Amino acid sequence: MSEMILKKSDLADFFKSLAAECQLLGPVEDGGRIKFAPADPGVFLLDFQNTFMSPKNLFFPQSERLLTFTTDSSDEKAFILEDSGDKPAPRAVFGIRPCDAKAFQVLDRIFRNDQYEDPYWFQKREATTLIGLGCNRPCPTCFCTSVNCGPFHEEGLDVLATDLGDQLLLKGLTEKGEALLSKAKGLKKADKKALEAAAGQKTASEEAITVKVPQDQIPGRSVLDLFEAEHWERVHESCLNCGTCTFVCPTCHCFDIQDEVCRCDGDRVRNWDSCMSWLFTMHGSGHNPRPGKKERVRQRFMHKFKYIPIKRDGEIGCVGCGRCINLCPVNIDVRDVVRNMNA
């Protein structure tokens, strides 16, 4: 594991050397919102809180072609589903926040289970090197330290960068990350002073997140006990089932699969879906096992804080990024909901 120093005055050269190797994406401003995009590295931001949308679309696009087919019956391959041949190009992404990187690691465990592996997710994961940027200024809605994560958490990243004012400390975390650092220009080995400064920043950021969302009681409670608890009555009264939370959430991964045909060319496509929609669970018969708002909003929290932990050795389906708290139109606060589940 190497720890290197990059002077901010050398940042442009560093980005240039990365961009020569592969596509480079970074945080840029677009209409007042931050997002990851390929751009002139000169406009990449270092001082920002987080992107408006979670970066899950890097590996799980909102709409993605899975397979192709033709409905031209004169074609000998007519109606046979074929691989699209889409291959992800190598790329590096600078500036991923540790919570969002942790979400990728959570989703690695969703898109691969004991029997199946989702090739679309993993091909893009493998082709991408992630350079994270630790959070010097956590937001008031951040609660990463309560959900197995933190402002300088390393899981899911290949390199973690710490902003030390006029320089960055770059820590290689994986083989991919080390390879990137070994090829980059203008780096020098970090000295003790820089390492101490980074450790100090990590502690300061962690201490700045004072909110605590305890979950110690949840593992001991049965699914039915949590499911039938009374507080869901209050949560669903205000919930609109609008789906904003699932849209911006870095770990929400539910999807729909649809066929799209234009003339004779067809694609089988997957699109983000949301458990807040009545259609999500509607049977062909008209029966709906989650018929109302209560069942649907409960599903979202139970999935993240009970079902995923049961099936994924205690892993939580939430990384504490706070996007759903910021954007919920009726101020449902996941921290309060989890406190109620734990109460």
Place this chain on the structure above:
Amino acid sequence: MQNPYKPYPVRIDQITVATEDKALRTYRLVFLNKEDEEAFQYMPGQFAELSLAGYGEIPIGIASSPTEKGHLLFTVNRVGSVSTALHNAKEGDIMGVRGPLGNSYPLKQLEGKNIVIIAGGFAVTTLRSTIVWMLDPANRDRYGKIDFIYGARMPGLLMYQDEWREWRERDDIDAHITVDREFPGWDGMVGFTPAVTEQVAPSPENAAALVCGPPVMIRFTQPVLKQLGFEDDQIIMSLENRMKCGIGICGRCNVGPEYVCKDGPVFTLAQLNQLPREY
């Protein structure tokens, strides 16, 4: 690793109308590639995603038994856009099959036991698979007495007629076929499935009951089995929920932490008692 979203191409070899209201048709599908057929190793109780290019996929229980080589059988009720497209398909058409998916009936664990199979309406597909599999000479000795209780509203809605008529004649299975009311020319039993179950009164001793049917049948059959002395872990059921991926990822078919597509569709009543009733 093989792409789990990519269906195997198959040809519709034969279509038969399964019920007199024509709402259900049985499709015999033949793999276009021999190696796909070999890769598709399934057990009774599993399902597959039937894929129609341009329409999408539907999860349907496999009605054929692995002992029936060379083809797959699916009986499909016409309810939504994909099943309607399938009902409009013709013999010879090309479509796709993705699977096999889900767990199966615990046939290994059931060895040495008496088996009670209770089915209602068209929820008999994977139980047909189970019976054909159990009656195969290679498997029959591994099970005790087999009782098959099957009911529908009227004779024309009983599926797989040729087969249950044959099973009624055999001495290695007791087939109790019933319809809700008297019908002219009907030669079987009359009465609702739960009532017939009470009448047949299978012993819970060293037995298991496989129950599939509409919710109302399940609701009235459970107390009958309980009264007969069946414990909840002796009652085996198969669930349905809306599905897309079929491989435990897309997130919609879960009942509590269990995905019906991957952890199910087969659960014991004892397992279901620990889960929310979101099915």
